[in-house]
Amino acid sequence: MAALLGVSNVFGPYTWTSYDSNLKGNPTSNKGKIEMNKRKHLEVPSDYIKRLIITPLLSGILLVNIIIITTFIMTDGAIGKVVTDYLLYAIAGVETLLIFFYLYFAVHACHRIAGPMRAVKKTLEQVGDGDLTATLHFRKGDFNPDLPGQFNVCVGNLRGKIATAKNLVERISENSLSDKQQAELISRLQSTLDDFKTEVESAPPPAPKKQTAPKQTGFTLVELLVVVTVVSVLAMIALPSYLNYHTRAKVSEALGVAGQIKKAIAETYLSLNDWPANTANAGLPAIGAHTQYVQSVTVEKIDDEHGKFTIALDINGLEGKTLVFTGKVKANGGMDWVCNGSLGDHDKGTLEEKFRPPICR
Known part of the structure; x- marks a missing residue:
């Protein structure tokens, strides 16, 4: 199953797999919506697995089986035994297919979220280290496709302000300038810095960081598959066994x-x-x-x-x-x-x- 999904190396609370970084197109065009080559592996952090896959999946399986058992009990006597047996096999088959379809689409949906989050984290680290040439790129189909364009515009504006200030400083340091020219350049530099300061101060303050409990390690995909398999087998065994028990109880009552x-x-x-x-x-x-x-x-x-x-x-x-x-x-x-x-x-x-x-x- 893991090979089918293309998943590997997801045994830590935050394990990110590598992807091809070759870009197609001009990084400065199309508002940052650059289509990248496919990542080599699905990127699914294990806390995503616990919150977005395991909990909804197990809840859904439990609810569906409760509904099935209740329906069979309420309709007892309305359909024949042979029809009931065929329905049980059909329901078990459909439920198994739905489980694997849900797994496939849930894992890929998590990948579409986790991949962009990894790209944002990596790009922010580069900008924080002073690399203002860093640009953010998402794959085609990733969630929030407009974010790279907005982010790259912000970084581009910052890069432009710094480039202007750097150019003015270099010109001021030239010995061939007159006092009047130096004063004019210093005034322009001060104006540029004041504009940048005003833009920074006018930005909304960051939200206060919430106190969170220590992060717990989630399930791995291998554990998820084991749990799903066990639950499916138990469901397929329990329902026919319960119905047989229910029938034997009626036979015993008839023998009264x-x-x-x-x-x-x-x-x-x-x-x-x-x-x-x-x-x-x-x-x-x-x-x-x-x-x-x-x-x-x-x-x-x-x-x-x-x-x-x-x-x-x-x-x-x-x-x-x-x-x-x-x-x-x-x-x-x-x-x-x-x-x-x-x-x-x-x-x-x-x-x-x-x-x-x-x-x-």
Whole structure:
């Protein structure tokens, strides 16, 4: 990923990478908007990474996943299980693509800010050291493209004032001048210095420097990629797992009627001394009304000592899936029950293994 973005050497709180300094065009023209060759590397200070990339990215991922989970819970029952699975895969894929697109554009946006800041810092250091030939240049596409022109005009005016004063001093020092000529040149020099002093004094005072807390080292891009990858994987794993858990809870609630069914069949057997041939004979005509997750209950007789009942589910994505309970009459008149069938595969029901409760696996 780092190679894709062209990022390198960003392991310090302020690490700037080098760039080509060859300029195209006349530095004094076009108001300082000189197009430079591309910098060799992206320039992204690590505090930019923390403030402009990591915090918004993690907040966005958390918010999106909360919205997705809430939406699936609120729409439970409106769409089928197969459709839900495909939607989850599609959402996970789109979310992953959006993460990498955001990373790409956020890193390049930081680069468009950090590059000009580096150029301004370097040029101000040159001017502060007395190099008034220094000019400020931004790349095409950098933020605040008008700043170089304004800065270069200011430095040019300063350079012009100093050049004029220097020229006057050199002429005053010539021995061939008369007293009148020297006095005139001194007057012009004084006027130039007074004008410069007036311009400096009329400038607004600098804003007071705010007290800031000690700067903390931010994240590196490598750490950012690791965090994003981990969060994405956790999100992709957590949502399907939660939905499976939610479905298993509904299945367990639906099986709450199994106890009532077993009791009704046992009472019928004791009364008739025979296994009930169907649901009506077992006295269970409306068993589906006992819970919202049961579609129907079917009671069948296998032989004189064996029978079974089948619970068909009415759960989103599991409509019509079945669980089978097989019963056997004991010598004392009681009954033993086995979920998931005991007389062959045809008695196991159609509910997938991952949604079955432990007693039916």
